[in-house]
Amino acid sequence: MLDFFRNHKRLMMFMLILVIVPGLGFVGIQGFRGFFDESANVASVNGHKITRAEFDDATRQQLDRARQMLGAQFDMKSFDTPERRRQMLDGLIEQRVLADETQRLHLTASDDAVRRVLLNDPVISSLKNPDGSIDVDRYKQLLAMQGMTPDQYDERVRYTLATQQLPASIQGSAFTSKTLAQHLTELADQQREVQGIAFHPRDYLAKVQPTDAQVQAYYDAHRSEFATPATATIQYLVMSPSTMAASVQPSDADLKKYYDDNIAHYRVEGQVRASHILIAAPKDASAADKAKAKQKAEDLLAQIKAHPDQFAQIAQQNSQDPGSASKGGDLGYFGRGMIAGGQSFDDAVFALKKDEVSGIVQTDFGYHIVKVTDVKPTVTKPFDDVKNQIATDVKAQQAAKALSDDAEGFTSIVYEKAKSLQPAADKYKLQIQTATVTPQADPKLPATSPLNNAKFLAAVFANDSVNSRNNTQAIDVGGNTLIAAHVTDYKAAAVPALDAIKDAVRQKVVAVQANDAAHKDGLAKLADFDKSKATTGFSSPLKVSRSDAQGVPPLALSAIYKADAQKLPAYVGVDLGADGYAIYRVNSVVAGTPVNGQRLAAAQQQIAQVDAQSEAEAYVQAVRARSKVKFYGSLDGSPNANPASDNN
Known part of the structure; x- marks a missing residue:
């Protein structure tokens, strides 16, 4: 075609x-x-589109987090499943639903709230200079790597705080009674004395001797299990900000213009180092308490004026700020807005010269006496000192612009010169790379690798690529990255002949028959125990609980607790799948110890949190039910049937 x-x-x-x-x-x-092209979107909420790139980026981030947490135990197949992809889409839809509801209710977050979040962010805290100020250049560089400016990141934080207000208000109102918490905790602590007997498939391996006919029958019924996947050897080009940066070289004039246009970014605002004495008098204190606190502050100010060299000792003995009193009131270096005292505190402190002492300064925390011990004036970094950093920023900007300017041309030439990637490589100075891929993502590659993108792999193994040997389209894999490939060799999926893999097939049959034998014996033994109530053959008694399984498999623990406590001893059989079969004799129930004190309070809090989470989820689902949610195509990038019905 x-x-x-x-x-x-x-x-x-x-x-x-x-x-x-x-x-x-x-x-x-x-x-x-x-009207015609919805392939770039996966869903919409009240008309707001959730793009495929947004969905793919969120999926890659989730996979990357899982890979970091699990390390060598990470299994791509168990994480990148249709169920998990649908859960990811549901999460994005609920975020959009919650954002729309937040906007409808006109909720927002204050500048102070945003500032507190930023200052408490451990990543941003790691950018602090020895004097306590934030390294603005490194901060901007960090955000630039994420494609954001400081203002954009501020708005993202504000948006996040605003959308958290609704679920936070629901969760904050959760409550669980002591009676319910005590009852549930005692149930969780309840123990059951059990004895077990296991029927392991490994114990039956020597007894199993499958015939050639059985091996043949298994091979015929499970051919797909032994198939080697299709493989394609490809040449490919990646167009991204990093690949475009190789051909970008900003001039000194470009760098100087950027410096002049953004001079404020290279200005280090003045800071002071100060010590203070706080006499606490919160906003809700009575007038009498405030007057008493103010009088004490005035008395201390008189002492300091009489003995200015004893400020640290007086602060250590009298200040009610636990964070600084032991250090003689020292607050370290700080700029405007970095101390929680507010505008009045800043105005008083930054009006002082070195070694000057303020009068009484009132804030929401009480009454302060402040002494400035050092002053760092505002300075602007010279161009030569920041030239290298500017070169990095400008190069990134120019590379991003080049990508934006050339993306359409790259897409066109890959399509028009369909028999080779060389014309596109020559025109845009890109390096042709090679790889061998299968239709499934390679768990050995990083989760963010474009070679693992489902839409790209689908294009590689399409008939036009494999049979006609035409270039794939330029596929947008997210992260401002386009990738195009050309198949140079293709090997179709194939099932080896039985003679070539007969030993492997026989091992499979042996494992299946051994497992069947274990299950058969286990079921027969369970029937005998139900009649005889025998105790022989079991392991030593073991006390298990819901919180301490003592090594008992989760499936078995669930079956043990389903046994009727009024009809003991009881026998339960558990199908452990490939691990065989197990029988447990439940001898008795041991009641949990009464719960009180701190443990009961902790249980109340935990149960309330679970209940609050459930209430918050129910609220979001209710809002979603009255929203207009529409789905486009499938979650693997193909325009197949919708994953769920539209909700209009």
């Missing part, structure tokens, strides 16, 4: 003009494109 388009371009262009141009008068160019 694509060959016909390529070989009859003029005819197809004429036909497209006849079809498209009249329609533009009704819907406009952008509307017409959006």
Whole structure:
């Protein structure tokens, strides 16, 4: 089909003009494109699109976190499943639903709240200079790597805080009674004395001797288990900010202009080092208490004026600020807005010169006496000192612009010069790379690798790529990255002949038959125990609880606690799948010890948190139910049936 388009371009262009141009008068160019092309989106909420790139980025981040947490135990197949992808989409939809509800209710977050979050962020805290100030250049560089400016990041934090207000208010109102908490905790502590007997498949391996006919039958019924996956050897090009940066070299004039245009970014605002004495008098204190606190502060100020060299000792003995009193009131270096005292505190402190002492300064915390011990004036870093950093920033900006300017041309040349990637590589100075891929993602590669992108792999193994050996489209894999490939060799999936893998098939049959034998014996023994109530053959008694399974498998523990406590002893059989079969004799129930004190309070809090989470989820689901949610195609990038019905 694509060959016909390529070989009859003029005819197809004429036909497209006849079809498209009249329609533009009704819907406009952008509307017409959006009418037909929903492949770039996975869903919409109240008209707000959730793009495939957004979905893919969120999925990659989740996989990357799982890979970091599990290390060598990470299994891509168990994480990148249709169920998990649907859960990810549900999460994005709920975020959008919550954001719309937040906007409808006109909720927002204050500048002070945003500032507190930023200052408490451990990543941002790691950027502090020895004097306590934030290294602005490194902060901007860190955000630039994420494609953001400081203002954009501030708004993202504000947005996050605003959307958290609704679920936080629900969770903050959760309550659990002591009676319920005590009852549930005692149930969790309840023990059951059990004895077990296991039927392991490994104990039956020597007894199993499958016939050739059984091996043949298993092979015929499970051919797909022994298939080798299809493989494609590819050449590929990646166009991204990092690959474009190789061909970008900003001039000194570019760097100087950037410096002049952004001079404020290279200005280090003045800081002071100060010590203070706090006499606490919170906002809700009585007038009498405030007057008493103020009088004490005035008395201390008189002492300091009489003995200015004893400020540290007086602070150590009298200040009610636990964080600084032991250090003689020292607050270290700080700039405006970095101390929680507010505007009045800043105005008083930054009006002082070195070694000067303030009068009484009132804030929401009480009454302060402040002494400035050092002053660092505002300075602007010289161009030569920041030239290298500017070069990095400008290069990144120019590379991003080059990517934006060239993306459409790259997409076109990859399609038009379909038999080779060399023209695109030459024009955009990109390096042709090679790899061998399968239709499934490679767990050995980073989760963010474009070679693991599902849409890209689908394009590589499409008929047009494999059979006609045409370039794939330029695939947007998120993160401002395009990738295109050309298949140079292809090997279809194949099932080896039985003679070639007979030993492997026989091992499978032996394992299946051994497991069947274990299950058969286990079921027969369970029937005998139910009749005889025998105790022989079991392990030593073991006390298990829901919180301490003593090594008993979760499936078995669940079965043990389903046994009727009024009809003991009881026997329960548990199918452990590939691990065989187990029988447990439940002898008795041991009640949990009464719960009180701190443990009961902790249980109340934990149960309340669970209940609050459930209430918050129910609220979000209720808001979602009255929202207009629409799905586009499937979650693997193909335009198949919707993953769920539209909710209108």
